[in-house]
Amino acid sequence: MWPGDDAFRLFTEGDELYAAMHAAINGAKREIALESYIFADDEVGRALADVLAERARAGIDVRVHLDAAGSLFWASRKLDRFLRDNDVTLRWYHRWHWSQPLRYNQRNHRKLLVVDQRQAFLGGFNIHRENSRRYYGERRWRDTHVAMAGNQAKQAQAAFEALWQRCHWQAAPETDSPSAVVLPNKTADCAHRLRCIFAAMFASAQHHIEVTTPYFVPDGWTQRALGQAAERGVSVRLLVPRKSDVAPIRWIARRIYARLQCRGVRVFGYHARLLHAKTVTVDGDWASVGTANLDYRSLFVNHELNLCARNRKLASTLTKQFETDLASAVEFSTTWPRQRMTARMLAPLAWAARRWL
Incomplete structure (x- = not known):
């Protein structure tokens, strides 16, 4: 059953x-817009490419931004040629060019599908076999995505169009203060919108905060x-x-964890599978839910997209999943063993290069 305007x-x-994505694409009547950080030429990628190509050949406007x-x-x-040969409009974000090497550092990290401006999918799932139990087995990546409809689907389409046209996203007047909004991290009035939203959510918390992120290297304000x-007594x-899976982040993260633990934050290490989900809940x-990690690259450099909602049902579902994940995690001790000399020496260098990790 597809969610309504205020359901997810x-x-x-x-x-x-x-x-679910295949079903939505197969039902498209007018247009399909897809963004992905990774689109692999494997079983999962080729299956999705096939349904996109079929819809494009049927006259649907299909645009893919990778x-x-x-x-x-x-x-x-081969995958590139297949999509183009079947009438899919394919665009690559920031291909390498020797004349503009620094732009390669800014990436389109978003994972988004919008169909007919009515149905939208957003979250951490890339398009590759590593997310599939069928193809990757029990060691598939642990991730989270959300489906939405109504106003949020229209907002997602507007976010896609803004990046496709290389212009700044700006909220429509009727969506200035909604209970749920799809937000890029770079908007017309703020270059780091999601960082501001997260800080506001944390500052308003009265009871509990639960954060799931695979990469945790936040700026000082977020810390x-x-x-x-x-x-102030909030359970964080x-x-x-x-x-x-990124060594420099390991060197930095330990110091950040220890600093936060001294202030009462509890930190848990998930070990069942590779953790890739990016979710936050505050006070139930x-x-x-979205594509942004709590690190410098997501908050300040890359293009990201998150659903931010005041919705108790969604928050409750995410909290239940958080508790389920804790069963496959261990709490980090507040007394850390001494790091190896190499890690201690490299940690300051990694911190200095945090925008590039």
Whole structure:
């Protein structure tokens, strides 16, 4: 059943999400807009490419916006040619060019599908077999996506159009103060909108905050907001990978975790699978699901997109999933063993390069 204007459907399994996306694409009447950081030339990617191509051949306007850096080792020229040969309008975001090397650092990290401005899917799931139990088995990535309709689908389409046209996103007047909004991190009036939203959510918390993120290297403002919440009695719990897959982040994160733990924040390391979900809940009332990690790259550099909603049902579902994930996590001790000399020496360098990690 598709969600209504004020309802959302949460996905935590890739196979279920991809099936729902295929169904939405097959039902398209006018247009399909897709963004993905990774679009792999594998079983999952080729299956989605097939349904996109079929709709494009049927006369539907199909546009696909992929990140050149994210898909560098996943996509292929064959996949590119297949989409273009079947009338799909394909665009690569910031392909490498020697004359503009620095722009390659800014990436389109968004994962979004909008169909007919009526149905939208947004979250952390990329398009690759690593998210599929069918193809990757029990070690599939742990991720979260949300489906939405109504005003939020229209907002998602507007966000897609803004980046496609290389212009700044701006909220329509009727969506200035909604109970749910789809927000890019870069808007016409703020270059780091999501950082401001997260800080406001943490500052308003009265009872509890639950954060799930695979990469946790936030700026000082965000760290202070979490620490201050814990110090005023809010239960603040952070779920991160037990061992990050990016070494420099491991060197930095330990110091950040220890600093926050001293202020009362509890940190848990998820170890069952590779953690890739990006969610926030506050007081069982506010919720956020999307593509943004709590790190410098997502908050300040990349293009990201999150659903931010004041919706108790969505927040409750996310909280239940958080508790389920905690069963496969261990709480980090407040007394950390001494790091190896190499890690201690490299941590300051990694922090200095945090915008590039």
